[in-house]
Structures are given as C-alpha cells and as structure tokens.
Amino acid sequence: MTRACGLDFGTSNSTLGMAGANGPRLLPLEADKVTIPSVLFFGFEDDAIHFGREAVGEYVSGADGRLMRSLKSVLGTGLIGDTTRVKKKTYGFLDILGIFIGEMKRRAETAAGEALDSVVMGRPVHFVDDDPKADAEAQGQLERAARGQGFAHVEFQFEPIAAALDYERQVTREHLALIVDLGGGTSDFSLVRVSPERRAAEERGADILATAGVHIGGTDFDRLLAMGRIMPELGLGTQTSDGKRYLPTAPYYDLSTWHRINRLYSAHAHRELTETRREAERPDLVDKMIDVVEERAGHRLIGEVEEAKIALSGHDGYGFRFAVREAVIEAELRVEHLADAIADSVERIAATAAETLRRAGTTVGDVDGLILTGGSTQVPAVLRRLSAMFPDAQVIRTDVLGSVGLGLAIESARRFGG
Incomplete structure (x- = not known):
C-alpha cells in the first residue's frame, strides 16, 4: 500500500506531515517538536552526524566538527557542485541534502509506525530568479535527493499553494486570498480563490489566479x-x-x-x-x-x-x-x-506582490485577505510595507512554520490517496 506524506524542506526549518481521517498532522521530528532546523553537524570527535537542534547544540558547545546550514539555498546554483571535506571523506552538497532528507524520512516513519514511499515536496515559486533552466535543475536536484533516500514517487507543489490548502480548512465563505510565504530563502506570492465548496475539489488549477516569487528571505x-x-x-x-x-x-x-x-x-x-x-x-x-x-x-x-x-x-x-x-x-x-x-529587499518583495496582482488582472482592492506564513512575515518592516500596500485586506496569521507542511500533507492524500 502506498503511504504518502508532505515534506516541507525549508531553508531554515523543515516539517513532514501526513493526512488521515481526522485531517492533516505534522509528525514529531526532534523529540516532541514537529519542526526541525535544517542543520547538520558532522562531529569530528564522535564521528557522528547530528541534526536539527542537536546539531546547533553541538556546534555552540564548541565540539570539533563541520556545521552545514541553508542547504536549500544552493539548489540551482553553481555551489551545488561544491564539496566539503569531513575528516577523510568528501561530501557534495547534494549528498548532504540527501542525508538530511533521509533522516527526516527515518524519523517520520518511526513516529508514524510505517514506511513512507510517496511524497509531495514543497518548492518555492522560483528557486532561482529569472532563470527557468536553473529553476528546473533545482527541482530536479531536490527530486533526485528524495528518490535517493527511498521515496519511489516524488511530486511537487508550490509552497504558498500548500499554505492556501491549510488555510482553506477554516474558511466559511468564498474570497480572494493573497498567500504571502516569506521563508528563509524565498518570498512567494499566490493569488488564490478559496471557499468551503472548493476545498474538496480534486483539481484546483483554475482557482490559482497567479503566482510570483523572488529569491529573498530571512x-x-x-x-x-x-x-x-x-x-x-x-x-x-x-x-x-x-x-x-x-x-x-x-x-x-x-x-x-x-x-x-x-x-x-x-x-x-x-x-x-x-x-x-x-x-x-x-x-x-x-x-x-x-x-x-x-x-x-x-x-x-x-x-x-x-x-x-x-x-x-x-x-x-x-x-x-x-x-x-x-x-x-x-x-x-x-x-x-x-x-x-533590508529596505531594498522589502521593496523587491512588494514589487513581487504587485506583479502577482498584475498577472491575475486584479487590483489591491480585490484582495480580501493576506494569509501570512513563513518566519520572515514577522519582520516589522516587511509587515508594515505589506499592510500599507493592502490597507483594506484582513491580515490572517497562520502557523508560520507549520502551515506549508500541513498543506502538503493534504495534497499528498489527494494525489496518492493516503
């Protein structure tokens, strides 16, 4: 039987969720925490690889080793071919990325009590700005890393769309929502039509009016x-x-x-x-x-x-x-x-939001709600700029670190059947 999950591999933090009869849930990946920092530490003293908060703790304690963080940022760039030496062994960035995904999979399978062989992975609207070839290469690199860790079926969904799927579970009427997903590495926008009736639909392509993204984040x-x-x-x-x-x-x-x-x-x-x-x-x-x-x-x-x-x-x-x-x-x-x-970066983020509306043929006044997800939405300069840009829209805060993973879990059940 195919067992599916949704995996949000983030620049700063990652989550993994599954959908069941009672809805989606995030699985604990580090003790009782459902988020895990996207960090590895190769310990030179104990010859072990540490992950997440434990990796950060090892590094901060002064243990001898090599810390690796923000791995997602190298996808689609020339840095993906770089290597790092850990004692006598050399690792490529793609190898390290696979090690982290494999550890997430192993921990999730332990928490779920069953093997996972199918996954919907989140991806930013643009891994790389203004370079479709590099963007496709980045998704291909992430897919190879996931398949190399035992996922037989790998599909993708835009991260802001996943956040919309999570938010839509609570809506009571139809409205137009701008999903604002500002993560560690990218800022993505999606203009989505949401409603109680639409959330059960298999095909939602027509409800996604426009997407845009820029490679700027926390x-x-x-x-x-x-x-x-x-x-x-x-x-x-x-x-x-x-x-x-x-x-x-x-x-x-x-x-x-x-x-x-x-x-x-x-x-x-x-x-x-x-x-x-x-x-x-x-x-x-x-x-x-x-x-x-x-x-x-x-x-x-x-x-x-x-x-x-x-x-x-x-x-x-x-x-x-x-x-x-x-x-x-x-x-x-x-x-x-x-x-x-960050003033110039904030203006680029605002320009990307405006570009999203332009692509959809809508105006600021058409937007009923701003759905905020991703840790960078909490930066005051960003929030002030977006609030000023959409003065009449309701600002709705989601689980800033968990909503994408929950939405991907919903999507995995739709695509793979559970």
Missing part, C-alpha cells in the same frame, strides 16, 4: 544586517594603510552568508586574510575577523545576528555582543537599522 536579512552593522566591526569599509583602496569585501560577504561560511575555513582563505591584515589601516579589526575564522565561529556569529533580527521583531533595540578568543564584537542594533539594511 537568510538574506541576516546577511544584510551583518554586512551593515557587524562586519564593519571586523574591518569592512576600512582602507589599506596607504589609503589607496578599501579592504576586499568578499570575505565579509562569505562570513555573512550562511551557506558560504565554510569557504573561509581553507588554507587559501586564511592566507588571504593574513595578507589583508598586513595591509590594513586597522589591523586590530581584521584580527577579530581572523579570530572568528580560526575558531570556526562563523556560523555561531551569524546565528547571533539572526537572534538579533528575531529580537528586533518585538523590541526597538538589541545589544549585540559576541566574544571570540580575547576579542569582543559589539554593536548597538535598532529596529530602524534592520529596516534600513
């Missing part, structure tokens, strides 16, 4: 906040001692970008940083950068930036303080600093 906000406020404390924006040029920005960009941090942990990158220090007007700042790299504390540093971003969703200010060796990296962060850092 990890981009982390990078922009880091580049704007934290990397200057490590030398970004300072000059060489002769005053002829600014220090190279590439290492700071890599340190601010989750899936590029490991690139700094090479002998070549270390030599370049050492040479930069010799030429720097402020070698004391570059020393802090070198300390972070030598201690392999890059993911921990950007993790603190992410915590600051999250804190600024509910507070006006945040005192950033990060210790590495004898150095301390400090910065006073304000909610307006975050807004300024």
Whole structure:
C-alpha cells in the first residue's frame, strides 16, 4: 500500500506531515517538536552526524566538527557542485541534502509506525530568479535527493499553494486570498480563490489566479544586517594603510552568508586574510575577523545576528555582543537599522506582490485577505510595507512554520490517496 506524506524542506526549518481521517498532522521530528532546523553537524570527535537542534547544540558547545546550514539555498546554483571535506571523506552538497532528507524520512516513519514511499515536496515559486533552466535543475536536484533516500514517487507543489490548502480548512465563505510565504530563502506570492465548496475539489488549477516569487528571505536579512552593522566591526569599509583602496569585501560577504561560511575555513582563505591584515589601516579589526575564522565561529556569529533580527521583531533595540578568543564584537542594533539594511529587499518583495496582482488582472482592492506564513512575515518592516500596500485586506496569521507542511500533507492524500 502506498503511504504518502508532505515534506516541507525549508531553508531554515523543515516539517513532514501526513493526512488521515481526522485531517492533516505534522509528525514529531526532534523529540516532541514537529519542526526541525535544517542543520547538520558532522562531529569530528564522535564521528557522528547530528541534526536539527542537536546539531546547533553541538556546534555552540564548541565540539570539533563541520556545521552545514541553508542547504536549500544552493539548489540551482553553481555551489551545488561544491564539496566539503569531513575528516577523510568528501561530501557534495547534494549528498548532504540527501542525508538530511533521509533522516527526516527515518524519523517520520518511526513516529508514524510505517514506511513512507510517496511524497509531495514543497518548492518555492522560483528557486532561482529569472532563470527557468536553473529553476528546473533545482527541482530536479531536490527530486533526485528524495528518490535517493527511498521515496519511489516524488511530486511537487508550490509552497504558498500548500499554505492556501491549510488555510482553506477554516474558511466559511468564498474570497480572494493573497498567500504571502516569506521563508528563509524565498518570498512567494499566490493569488488564490478559496471557499468551503472548493476545498474538496480534486483539481484546483483554475482557482490559482497567479503566482510570483523572488529569491529573498530571512537568510538574506541576516546577511544584510551583518554586512551593515557587524562586519564593519571586523574591518569592512576600512582602507589599506596607504589609503589607496578599501579592504576586499568578499570575505565579509562569505562570513555573512550562511551557506558560504565554510569557504573561509581553507588554507587559501586564511592566507588571504593574513595578507589583508598586513595591509590594513586597522589591523586590530581584521584580527577579530581572523579570530572568528580560526575558531570556526562563523556560523555561531551569524546565528547571533539572526537572534538579533528575531529580537528586533518585538523590541526597538538589541545589544549585540559576541566574544571570540580575547576579542569582543559589539554593536548597538535598532529596529530602524534592520529596516534600513533590508529596505531594498522589502521593496523587491512588494514589487513581487504587485506583479502577482498584475498577472491575475486584479487590483489591491480585490484582495480580501493576506494569509501570512513563513518566519520572515514577522519582520516589522516587511509587515508594515505589506499592510500599507493592502490597507483594506484582513491580515490572517497562520502557523508560520507549520502551515506549508500541513498543506502538503493534504495534497499528498489527494494525489496518492493516503
């Protein structure tokens, strides 16, 4: 018998759900938690692979090893062909992605008490912006990873459509909803007609009036906040001692970008940083950068930036303080600093929402509700911009981390029959 599930493999967090007689449910993937951070840690001391919160805990505790995060961001890009060395073994990014999906499958099967052989996987509207070939390659890469872990039948559904399927279970009348799915790596919009009568229909294509997406998400906000406020404390924006040029920005960009941090942990990158220090007007700042790299504390540093971003969703200010060796990296962060850092990205998100309406031939006034899903919808600058853009629409908050997985579970039952 085919047993189907819906798998939301996210840039930051992942879920897996199944649908039954009582509706969809998310399966526990880490202790009693139904979400699992999309993180792996290859432990050098115990020769084990750790996942999710446990992986983060191993890394933060100072255990020797290699942390991998934001794997979804490399799909469809040139980075997918990169490899990382773990002791004597070399892994490709696609291998690592498969390992994580396989662990999700194994844990879900334990929780469900049965094997799973069919899956509907979520996908953003665009893995890669303005490049249909790369976008198709990204979906193909994700499909190969899933099949390699034992899923015999693999299909896909847009993540915002999945969120609409979850939301539609509670509607009492027909209306036009703009699904706003702002995740760790992408921002996707879908204009969908929802109603109590339509939710039982097998074919919903005609109810999806338009979709659009842009490759901007929470990890981009982390990078922009880091580049704007934290990397200057490590030398970004300072000059060489002769005053002829600014220090190279590439290492700071890599340190601010989750899936590029490991690139700094090479002998070549270390030599370049050492040479930069010799030429720097402020070698004391570059020393802090070198300390972070030598201690392999890059993911921990950007993790603190992410915590600051999250804190600024509910507070006006945040005192950033990060210790590495004898150095301390400090910065006073304000909610307006975050807004300024991500302003261009927020405008691109708003433009994508407008493009969705244009494709559907509708106007702002036609939209009855904004259905918010994905953690980045909680960023104040984003919410303010969208609320101002749709002043008459009802703002409806879903389970920001679970609604896509629940919708994919519903879709898996429709496509595979349970």
